[in-house]
Amino acid sequence: MHELRLSRDFNRTRDRTFDVAIVGGGITGVAIAREAAARGLDVCLVEKNDFGWFTSSATSKLLHGGLRYLEHYEFGLVRESIAERRRVGNASSHLVRELGIRIPVYRGQKVGRFQLKLGFLIYDALAWDRNKGVAEDLRLPRHNWLSAGRLSQMVPAVPSANLRGAFTYYEYQSVHPERLTLDWALTAVRAGALLFNHTRLERFEMGKEPDGSRRIDAAIVKDLESGSEHTLRARVFVNASGPWMEEVLGLAGNQPGHRLSKSTGIHFVTRPLFNHDHGLLFYTKDGGTFFVIPWQGHSLIGLTDAPYEGSPDDVVPRQFEVEQIYSYVNETLPGRPLRPDMIRNIIVGIRPLVFSGEKTTRAASRKFEIYDHGHEHHSAEEGIRGFVSVAGGKWTTSRRLGHDVVEELLHKSELAGRRTNIRPSDRRYPVVGSCGYGESARDYLAYAREQARSRKHPVDEDVLKQLVQSYGTRHTEILDRIDQDPDLAAPIEAANEGLAPHEVLAQIDQAIEAESAQSLDDIVRRRLLLGTVGRPTDETLARIASHAARLTGWDEKRREREIEQVVEFYRRALEPLKHLRD
Numbered sequence: 001m002h003e004l005r006l007s008r009d010f011n012r013t014r015d016r017t018f019d020v021a022i023v024g025g026g027i028t029g030v031a032i033a034r035e036a037a038a039r040g041l042d043v044c045l046v047e048k049n050d051f052g053w054f055t056s057s058a059t060s061k062l063l064h065g066g067l068r069y070l071e072h073y074e075f076g077l078v079r080e081s082i083a084e085r086r087r088v089g090n091a092s093s094h095l096v097r098e099l100g101i102r103i104p105v106y107r108g109q110k111v112g113r114f115q116l117k118l119g120f121l122i123y124d125a126l127a128w129d130r131n132k133g134v135a136e137d138l139r140l141p142r143h144n145w146l147s148a149g150r151l152s153q154m155v156p157a158v159p160s161a162n163l164r165g166a167f168t169y170y171e172y173q174s175v176h177p178e179r180l181t182l183d184w185a186l187t188a189v190r191a192g193a194l195l196f197n198h199t200r201l202e203r204f205e206m207g208k209e210p211d212g213s214r215r216i217d218a219a220i221v222k223d224l225e226s227g228s229e230h231t232l233r234a235r236v237f238v239n240a241s242g243p244w245m246e247e248v249l250g251l252a253g254n255q256p257g258h259r260l261s262k263s264t265g266i267h268f269v270t271r272p273l274f275n276h277d278h279g280l281l282f283y284t285k286d287g288g289t290f291f292v293i294p295w296q297g298h299s300l301i302g303l304t305d306a307p308y309e310g311s312p313d314d315v316v317p318r319q320f321e322v323e324q325i326y327s328y329v330n331e332t333l334p335g336r337p338l339r340p341d342m343i344r345n346i347i348v349g350i351r352p353l354v355f356s357g358e359k360t361t362r363a364a365s366r367k368f369e370i371y372d373h374g375h376e377h378h379s380a381e382e383g384i385r386g387f388v389s390v391a392g393g394k395w396t397t398s399r400r401l402g403h404d405v406v407e408e409l410l411h412k413s414e415l416a417g418r419r420t421n422i423r424p425s426d427r428r429y430p431v432v433g434s435c436g437y438g439e440s441a442r443d444y445l446a447y448a449r450e451q452a453r454s455r456k457h458p459v460d461e462d463v464l465k466q467l468v469q470s471y472g473t474r475h476t477e478i479l480d481r482i483d484q485d486p487d488l489a490a491p492i493e494a495a496n497e498g499l500a501p502h503e504v505l506a507q508i509d510q511a512i513e514a515e516s517a518q519s520l521d522d523i524v525r526r527r528l529l530l531g532t533v534g535r536p537t538d539e540t541l542a543r544i545a546s547h548a549a550r551l552t553g554w555d556e557k558r559r560e561r562e563i564e565q566v567v568e569f570y571r572r573a574l575e576p577l578k579h580l581r582d
């Protein structure tokens, strides 16, 4: 039907030496793959689960400069993040929107009005070019001040005693990070990279250079769908496994020279806590903070930052983190507005932070670092040639990270023979699905609406809007499917008190046929919005599984297993709610 698709053809890896093989299909690995392929390198990537399933989907949904980093005088990081915020917004405007965030200021508050004002002046100064070349709907105003009276009028739920007013500042919201990571993956494929999800690096085959240093001869990877193993050969290998960085280094027999500092962060996705179109950030009595952000018809509430020592594979939302956010909200806002039954999902992620010996993980920098294992040791024998690892970073700065890693790789002797015909880096590339770098998503929606009218089977306005947001220009692929089979326009989930996204059956076909969804979990929690905003009903899960089975050939037993896995995921994620007092 359409040409650009994610597929898993391992035959294409046979008898071939890639320039670059990447381990990890979070935004870090995908951004490196995109940059490397766009520059003209021959690239493959393996991801043991699904693209963007882990840290890259557990974010606060912000593409942001990082106001908070000013507390630690990280001006360089803030400046870089602001520049990258603009570039990601321009490159993928269908999945990005402007978000105002208000910070109410109270008399006697630890971080007072003066300190905040100073911070915002610096933040705005560092963002002087934030709107350069940006479409009107993504232009961000400077910070501003709202009186106490106005704020109370607009959001009565904000406590009014001792309220002085509120600052408002502006960032971008990534409205569906799972799909944005997927669009980057598709962009890498468009540039020529081969990406395999559900494919795990099992081990490396190591060799030796004449000077005694080690090198990676091949990576043995396992297709977790079929169980078959494949050998990947490459000139350089990149470890972009985020929180698993140390484990992957261990597979290369590396001494634990580089450590991560890992911390978990959780968010609640709840029924709307109150009626607001801005985010709100509160300081709590014990000096903490929490925010309530409007997101996809829900409230997104976060965020914890707690050291984590266990395996990333075992992480679940921990009771004390859930209680912390729950009590922050109910102790700060009048009338205890949050009840356990309003919480539809709890999302946990692990920050793979650069270890810097800071006292707390909250104080640790969010900068990224690139480790070249070929050149870091005192003696050649300790090094591993052609092997690079990445630690830290933010979703917002991933494009820059991808760029810097590829620059580093291009200087390596292993790629010396490949340096001719390398294309210059292009900061202004549109992500697949985007209507063009710096183009307006609002204008595109108007255009799409106009075009959709002449379709054989026009869809409802709500559905069209949702499709344009999720797929950008590629929403026409869903409409084509519906034109061929109008039954595919049926909603996936019934209205569910207005909380169900306006998603339709054709999207399941798209997920399987064009977006490499291998499991029900891939479909429900990443290709669709449905499963990130909350646990779908058993009936909906059964319906999606049967629909998917038409294309995947899942028999009844497999369907049941797929459903069980999804149900078990939510059971573990939502378990702490049972122990919260109402």
Ligand SMILES: Cc1cc2nc3c(=O)[nH]c(=O)nc-3n(C[C@H](O)[C@H](O)[C@H](O)COP(=O)(O)OP(=O)(O)OC[C@H]3O[C@@H](n4cnc5c(N)ncnc54)[C@H](O)[C@@H]3O)c2cc1C
Pocket: 023, 024, 025, 026, 027, 028, 029, 046, 047, 048, 049, 050, 051, 052, 053, 054, 055, 056, 057, 058, 059, 060, 061, 062, 063, 064, 199, 200, 201, 202, 240, 241, 242, 243, 244, 248, 264, 265, 266, 303, 348, 349, 350, 351, 352, 392, 393, 394, 395, 396, 397
């Ligand atoms: C709670 C929280 C909130 C955040 N909020 C924001 C925010 O609002 N804005 C922002 O800019 N940033 C935010 N961040 C930071 C951002 O999410 C991360 O910097 C980014 O997602 C890291 O991506 P990654 O690709 O390095 O890691 P991951 O997304 O975790 O990807 C690593 C991948 O490697 C794979 N892998 C591991 N081992 C193997 C193997 N053996 N074989 C194959 N694959 C393997 C894993 O399956 C995984 O998918 C937040 C982070 C957290 C935790």
